[in-house]
Amino acid sequence: MATLHLLSHSPFSDSRLSSCLRLLTTDDALLLSGDAVYALQDGTAQRHALELMPESIALFALEEDVAARGMNSLPPRLQQVDYTGFVELCCRYDRTNSWL
Numbered sequence: 001m002a003t004l005h006l007l008s009h010s011p012f013s014d015s016r017l018s019s020c021l022r023l024l025t026t027d028d029a030l031l032l033s034g035d036a037v038y039a040l041q042d043g044t045a046q047r048h049a050l051e052l053m054p055e056s057i058a059l060f061a062l063e064e065d066v067a068a069r070g071m072n073s074l075p076p077r078l079q080q081v082d083y084t085g086f087v088e089l090c091c092r093y094d095r096t097n098s099w100l
Contacts, residue, residue, distance in 0.1 A: 002027040004093035008034035011046040016099045021049055029058035031081075031089060037065045042073040051075055062086060 005028060011017040017039055024030065030053070032039060039046040040061065050059060055077070063080035074080075081089065090096050 001094035002029070004029045004031060004089055004096045006031050006033065006096060006098040007036040007039075008032075009099070010035035011039040017046055018049070020099055021053065024053065024057050026054065026056045029060060029089065029093060031060040031062070031086065033062040033065050033086075035069075037061050037069055037071055040066070040071050040074055040078065047075070051077075060085075060089060 003025075005020050005024065007016060007020060007030065009016055013035075017036070020030065030050075039050060041047055053059065058079065059075065059077050060079050060081050061074075063082055066074070066080055
């Protein structure tokens with residue numbers, strides 16, 4: 001069953017991102033929101049880890065949070081979504097896992 005993983009906490013404050021990345025499987029997806037979008041910063045270990053994810057794992061970010069944090073240099077595979085797209089993703093995947 002494909003899972004949409006939701007991360008909203010800064011990847012620099014704890015290990016949620018790395019824990020999540022270890023559990024992702026084929027056809028899962030990762031949606032970054034809030035301070036989790038800082039993982040997209042160019043030149044960081046977190047960005048490198050995201051770029052190493054298998055292509056079968058989709059990477060999404062809330063466009064409002066990306067814009068609010070002034071993120072400019074984004075990975076080519078990243079798909080930005082609005083809140084309507086966020087809801088659509090929750091419906092598209094068999095289950096969601098929020099990394100609180």
